[in-house]
Amino acid sequence: MEDFLRQENEKIASIFREWMQASWMVNTTGEKEWQEKEARAEAEYRHYCSNPERFKQIQHGLQTAEPNSLEHRQYQRLYQDALANQLPKDMLEKMVQLSSELSNIFNTFRGEMDGRKISENEIRDILVNSVDQKKRKKAWEASKQIAQKVTPGLLQLIQLRNEAARKLGYEDHHQMAFELNELDRDEIYGIFQRLKELTDEPFRKIKSEIDQELAERYGIKVSELRPWHYLDPFFQEAPPIPGTDISAYFQNKNIEQLTADTFRALGMDITDLLANSDLYERERKNQHAFCIDMDREGDVRVLCNIRNNQYWMETMLHEFGHAVYDKYNDPSLPFILRTHAHIFTTEAVAMFFGRMVKNREWLHTFLGLDDQTLDRIMPNVEKMLQRQMLITARWVITFVFFERELYRNPDQDLNRLWWKFVSEIQYVHPPEKTDYPHWAAKIHFTIAPVYYQNYLLGELTASQFDQYIRNHISPSIFNQEVGKFFIEKVFKPGDRYGWEGMIERATGEPLNPEHFVKQFVK
16 A cells, blocks of 8 residues: 555656646747647546556555545545546547647637737726726627637537546536535535525625716716626626725835735745746736646746736735645645645635735735825725625626536527526626627636636635634734744645645634625625
8 A cells, every 4th residue: 555655646746747847838838839748748647547457446545544544535535536537548638638729729819809919918907997988898898709719619628528427427527526526516505505695685785886886987877887897807806996096006016026025924935936937928928827836846836917906916915825835835745635625725825815905904014005094095995805705706606606507508508598697696787799608708617617616615714714813813914923824724734634624623613604704794
């Protein structure tokens, strides 16, 4: 058993490093050579995991290892990855190839507006700043052009994922993904349905306020508002409350330095991480943002496209929240377990830090705003944070409810179904033309299937961390005791105990959505 696990850790580490290198290069260059290498590396990993003899050894180890031991936990993780890949080689390769091709389209595609190509940052600038309704509509439509290009391949990929899941005994890919990611689907959807009900009226009130503000801004009636009147293509972001523009405070600031200073106050040095990262926009580079752990030995990198505004400040704190989680792992753990307890626990840490841009202590300590300025802006800043959290919750619920239906029946009228969920959950009035795959412009359907629930689970966990810190460690966030809590209780356990064990050990209770409700709803 010991020899088998040692060999597994060595082999998986070797494949992982090659895969991450190719992934980093394709996202920073958009070059076909790296796209092909990334696809080959993923295919190699899937092929390795598909070995039926190896799978039998893993099953035997899972049955014979002592429950709750380090060995048993490794076998659990090996089993989950192996089971998902007990498929014919040609099916695995086809899924990897199609996913890689679609991913590269997202990396390199630029929409067109008024006869010229336009970047996502330019679209975002128009939706945030312009009051020209025709221009806004054109920008919003440009943000959706990629959907037409990727939808045929994406639907083919969804059918393939479902076919693969059924071969393994599941009803569809969605059910399989939840089970293999150690999530009880009925429990999670029950939590989300309860959150929807708890936030229906508070969100309706906030949405009504936002709509009134936007209608006044554009000089139209509330009933005339459409998706392009909001600040981003999917109504994920809260519009600034009139009279409060946090972005203005970042115009002459160094976003990198502010990020480094934030984590240094917690006893976390990110100088090496910044040096290895790719932080500014250019042609053929991925326009989004992500963090990648190259080797689980300290080479952690972040891709961003920084501009001096609130959005990119929040994004930098968010992505480097992921990065410190990866950097401050326990090097004595086996490679297989030297990672986050669950994808949503690293999201929780990232979200915890992303929220800091609307935190009074952070604005004073790092941005240097004085008490008089803070007294003036904080009521609205805190109101904005509440708005953002409710908008986020409703957006994630919209996405995950739709995605479950997408995999349940990809042949149904998905375009109209999308707008049904958007109007019922986000209270956004659909455009005149709904027979268009607007939903497919969201990259996560393609590159991160059945992932989005982790964002809301992350927000719930971030609120639980926040409440625990304030009640048991310190009313102030930016000190080394708080940093020690994260490093010792959250980062270093890695995947030793799974997400449920880590959260309960760190905070003294299981995941409890009431902390989020208390913070942002009640």
